[in-house]
Amino acid sequence: MKYIVECKNVWKVYNPESSAEVKALRGINMKIKKGEFISIMGSSGSGKSTLLHCIGCLDTPTKGKIYIDGVDVSKLNDDELALVRRYKIGFVFQFFNLVPSLTALENVELPMVFAGIPKNERRKRAIQLLEIVGLGKRLYHHPNQLSGGEQQRVAIARALANDPELILADEPTGNLDSKSGAEVMKVFKTLNKKFGKTIVIVTHDPLVAKTTKRIVKIKDGKIIGGE
Amino acid sequence: MFEFELEALKITWNSISQRKLRSTLTVIGIAIGIAAIISLVSISEGLKQTITKQLQQFGANKIVVMPFASTSTTSSFASSYFTEDDVKKVEKVSGVELVVPFLLKTVSVEYKGEKELIMVAGIEPEKTKNLFENIQGYELESGSFLRKNDKTSVILGNAVAHDMFSEEVEVGDKIKIGDKTFRVKGILKRVGNRLDDNTIVVPMNPLREITGEQKEITMMMVEAKNAEEVEKVAERIRKKLEDYWKKGTFTVLTTRQLAERIKIITSAMTIFLGGIAAISLIVAGIGIANTMLMSVMEKTREIGIMKAIGATNKDVLKIFLIESILLSIIGGIVGCGIGILGSKSLNGVSMVQGGVPLRTSVPPSLIAFGLGFSAIVGIIFGLWPAYKAATLNPVEALRYE
Numbered sequence: 001m002k003y004i005v006e007c008k009n010v011w012k013v014y015n016p017e018s019s020a021e022v023k024a025l026r027g028i029n030m031k032i033k034k035g036e037f038i039s040i041m042g043s044s045g046s047g048k049s050t051l052l053h054c055i056g057c058l059d060t061p062t063k064g065k066i067y068i069d070g071v072d073v074s075k076l077n078d079d080e081l082a083l084v085r086r087y088k089i090g091f092v093f094q095f096f097n098l099v100p101s102l103t104a105l106e107n108v109e110l111p112m113v114f115a116g117i118p119k120n121e122r123r124k125r126a127i128q129l130l131e132i133v134g135l136g137k138r139l140y141h142h143p144n145q146l147s148g149g150e151q152q153r154v155a156i157a158r159a160l161a162n163d164p165e166l167i168l169a170d171e172p173t174g175n176l177d178s179k180s181g182a183e184v185m186k187v188f189k190t191l192n193k194k195f196g197k198t199i200v201i202v203t204h205d206p207l208v209a210k211t212t213k214r215i216v217k218i219k220d221g222k223i224i225g226g227e
Numbered sequence: 228m229f230e231f232e233l234e235a236l237k238i239t240w241n242s243i244s245q246r247k248l249r250s251t252l253t254v255i256g257i258a259i260g261i262a263a264i265i266s267l268v269s270i271s272e273g274l275k276q277t278i279t280k281q282l283q284q285f286g287a288n289k290i291v292v293m294p295f296a297s298t299s300t301t302s303s304f305a306s307s308y309f310t311e312d313d314v315k316k317v318e319k320v321s322g323v324e325l326v327v328p329f330l331l332k333t334v335s336v337e338y339k340g341e342k343e344l345i346m347v348a349g350i351e352p353e354k355t356k357n358l359f360e361n362i363q364g365y366e367l368e369s370g371s372f373l374r375k376n377d378k379t380s381v382i383l384g385n386a387v388a389h390d391m392f393s394e395e396v397e398v399g400d401k402i403k404i405g406d407k408t409f410r411v412k413g414i415l416k417r418v419g420n421r422l423d424d425n426t427i428v429v430p431m432n433p434l435r436e437i438t439g440e441q442k443e444i445t446m447m448m449v450e451a452k453n454a455e456e457v458e459k460v461a462e463r464i465r466k467k468l469e470d471y472w473k474k475g476t477f478t479v480l481t482t483r484q485l486a487e488r489i490k491i492i493t494s495a496m497t498i499f500l501g502g503i504a505a506i507s508l509i510v511a512g513i514g515i516a517n518t519m520l521m522s523v524m525e526k527t528r529e530i531g532i533m534k535a536i537g538a539t540n541k542d543v544l545k546i547f548l549i550e551s552i553l554l555s556i557i558g559g560i561v562g563c564g565i566g567i568l569g570s571k572s573l574n575g576v577s578m579v580q581g582g583v584p585l586r587t588s589v590p591p592s593l594i595a596f597g598l599g600f601s602a603i604v605g606i607i608f609g610l611w612p613a614y615k616a617a618t619l620n621p622v623e624a625l626r627y628e
Contacts (some may be wrong), residue, residue: 058621079539086537097532097625101241110427111536113234158536 257558265566551609559601
């Protein structure tokens with residue numbers, strides 16, 4: 001399978017056939033090859049986050065098909081979607097979204113807990129991942145004891161926990177200063193180059209987009225360039 | 228195998244201990260309910276055992292014959308009675324070893340100028356030794372039992388001698404019952420049963436003279452020759468008396484039958500008291516549901532995160548169910564502790580002054596029931612909040628502030 005993501009005429013309509021109807025996505029066609037490092041750019045309200053949620057199996061399209069690693073996910077039920085998220089996809093969010101009551105190590109372990117990986121193995125891998133993102137000395141810190149950049153790197157380590165092929169990042173630098181943002185982008189670059197991960201970054205920041213190898217532009221729910 | 232559940236337990240323990248006040252209040256609710264169940268059930272069970280034990284002391288070969296239907300109220304107790312003829316009939320029934328007829332009356336008793344109304348039991352004097360030592364198993368504290376032809380001696384219940392009058396009554400003292408004067412010949416050891424401790428035993432004939440009751444017999448205590456045959460003997464007595472008495476106007480009960488009747492009453496009491504306690508647990512369960520709903524709301528974002536990183540609906544459901552079960556089981560453990568203390572503190576206490584001391588105990592099965600019940604409350608009242616958490620839309624949950 002050459003493409004990790006394939007979108008075919010994807011529509012997402014909120015509150016269909018009512019006065020509050022919003023057509024967030026209007027017939028998206030897009031293919032992402034395995035090992036690509038791409039950004040989806042657009043202004044706020046352009047539908048870029050909705051697209052990411054649909055690709056990330058957090059949401060299902062109203063119409064059209066999305067294939068993840070060759071599997072049509074637009075027809076899967078809640079539990080099947082959860083399994084795709086668990087094993088195929090790693091998420092990185094703008095606001096880090098770490099569980100505040102857990103340490104950095106435990107946060108990275110969490111996806112492996114859901115995957116039923118034994119404790120020892122889990123711990124070993126989580127430590128490895130935190131070392132890769134440069135936080136080998138911050139294992140037992142809670143999120144509120146970490147800087148924004150550090151939290152985001154924990155989140156990246158967590159996204160890698162079950163070794164997914166696809167990393168989806170929603171404005172990963174949107175809440176960081178430029179230095180931390182640059183560090184985070186460096187980590188993504190390494191993951192793409194060294195570990196061959198497919199990385200999709202949603203952003204409105206041209207500087208971030210420039211770091212990636214391909215830029216897909218989206219406006220009013222339609223792709224207007226880079227597809 | 229329970230890798231996930233164990234990990235979930237750790238996560239929920241974290242979240243419970245982070246909200247100490249709310250968790251504590253929820254736990255207290257459950258603890259009160261469980262404590263109430265444990266102590267109330269153990270008290271009523273203790274009561275049942277105390278009564279049963281007393282009846283066992285009484286001996287298995289005893290039969291009580293009463294001149295009223297066992298279902299009737301005490302009002303007929305006074306209006307209906309046996310006569311000496313009935314006693315003779317019962318004495319002739321085969322298998323009967325001994326019949327002790329009683330005449331029970333409440334009479335004014337005077338000691339050193341002080342007057343009290345006291346229950347007086349008229350018994351044929353030669354039967355007192357046999358009755359107390361062999362049938363009842365009571366012992367004398369001082370003095371001796373009555374002898375045949377004793378007409379002016381009495382035996383005092385322990386409380387009559389020590390508590391009833393401002394001055395203690397001793398063996399050899401004179402005491403006035405009705406218009407006759409008697410000498411105290413013996414004092415019984417404390418039995419622990421209000422009725423017996425507060426009774427004076429008087430020879431039958433002098434009591435008849437005092438009360439003017441010439442034929443009346445209040446009840447009969449019958450001893451069977453053979454403990455194995457006691458039911459048969461009771462049946463024979465019943466048959467015999469039916470020749471003279473209308474069916475259902477008298478009662479013949481063996482010790483075992485008496486014990487069974489009392490068991491039915493005390494079991495009903497156990498269920499009733501337990502039921503009241505169970506209601507308090509339902510209230511506590513609603514408290515759990517409330518706490519869990521708040522927890523789900525507060526953790527909406529966390530639920531979104533968990534779903535995003537691969538938690539299935541079932542995983543989320545489990546995590547929240549474990550949280551509510553954990554809360555309720557902690558409550559259950561605390562409640563068991565309080566219940567055991569409550570039950571212990573009532574151990575040895577009498578319901579009425581001078582009554583039989585209550586023996587309460589908390590059997591392991593009751594504790595297991597308490598813990599199990601608390602867990603069930605946790606499951607039932609945690610299910611809906613957990614279901615709500617499990618079915619949250621991940622995108623909306625992640626957006627939740």
